[in-house]
Amino acid sequence: MTRILKIILLILGSVILQTTLIAKVSIFGSKPDLPLILTISIALLKGSFQGELVGFVSGLLCDLSSGGPFLGIQSLGKVVVGYLAGFIKGRFYSDSSIIQSLSAFVATIVDKLITLLNLGMLLGGFLHIRLPGLILTAIINSILVIIVFRIVRRFVKSET
């Protein structure tokens, strides 16, 4: 129960930080995606089920915080990312910074492409995305995941 509360607090904290502090910080127009980084961290620590659950809830909260008219846009990408990242647990050494960074890099691209595809189908047209911006976001996420993973692991007190 305590662990569930801690995860809920982490999700809420990541969404609030994303809408307040993080949204005002950008590096050449790219921003980190804290809820996505949290999803990857939980998936690497706890596996696919908890990863996709955290991805679904954090994506839903991001959509609720967003001004856009859609719900479920962010959660679909994060569910897929959480599910796939959970496969790493038990198969690779998820405490390795390289594994975390690579996972975050690939996960960012997968998440953005899924969201872009879904949004494109909803709006009935092809949307533009800046490829350099996407790569930069993936790099920023792959650096931040190393720090966030350690915080999450300590906070949740994983037994891995």
Add this chain to the structure above:
Amino acid sequence: MSIFSKYKGIIIFVGFCVASLILSWSNPNREDENPSFSGLPGNPIKDTLSVFLVPNQIFERIISAISDKIGDIGYFFVRVFRKPIQMEEFESLRSSIETLNLQLNEERSKNRRLERLWKFSNTLTEVNPSFRFIPARVIAVEPTDWFRYITINKGRNHGINVDMAVITQAMYPPPKPMDFTKLMTGVVVGKVRSVQSNSAKVQLITDQLSAVAVTIGPLRDLAILKGQPENEMCIIDEIPSTTHDILSAGDAIVVDERSSIFPPGILVGWISSINRETQFCHIKVRPAFKFSRLNDVLVISDQ
């Protein structure tokens, strides 16, 4: 072993994906509106579930308040580390003075900002005495890359309603000498899209679903300005050649008098570049406000 036990992981994954897709495609009026022209109507499920974000909004306001009081951190650390009594009193007084100075500077900066906002609203009221403004502060911005929205700290309780225009002071000087009206000291930021009791969401003109009726060129042709969130710009598509030949970079784009939401004549931005083709051209417009410096806005409650 039952099928569910054997394929539990995949079934749960598919279940989450289906739930996400159902939620995102659940907008019932999606097919009735032309999204590129008027923007999509609100999602009733999202509007209903947004009530669960009340704690989120409370936290956002707390964080905003905390960032205003950041000068207290020094005083906190002084109190934590104990020193001999006279030294402690002296250092306590010194850090109190430093804290007060920080707060005073912060208040001065806030006053200067509000004074500029007040003068700016007076300038607009001189032009049109029927303008009524509600000042508001930006407390949160869009967390995703796909839309461009801001959250302001005023809502239904302060007289804010959906489709009210939101403006701010122009943040860039005109790129070339031009006739500058008083109305052009203000720049369109966006319009209110959803309202809660004490906050509201404002769709910026750089949002991909935004559409603003604007006037371009000396012939005052009507055009529709759309947002390009990926590079914080706006575009006007398919201007006929009879118009674009006389346009040049640096020309001002203002709200057209046929706009039903924004006051006519208010500045939108400057032409950044023109991509001329045989019959039509595509114009990129740089908004006259900077998204990262957007702190104080005015909501036009009556015009």
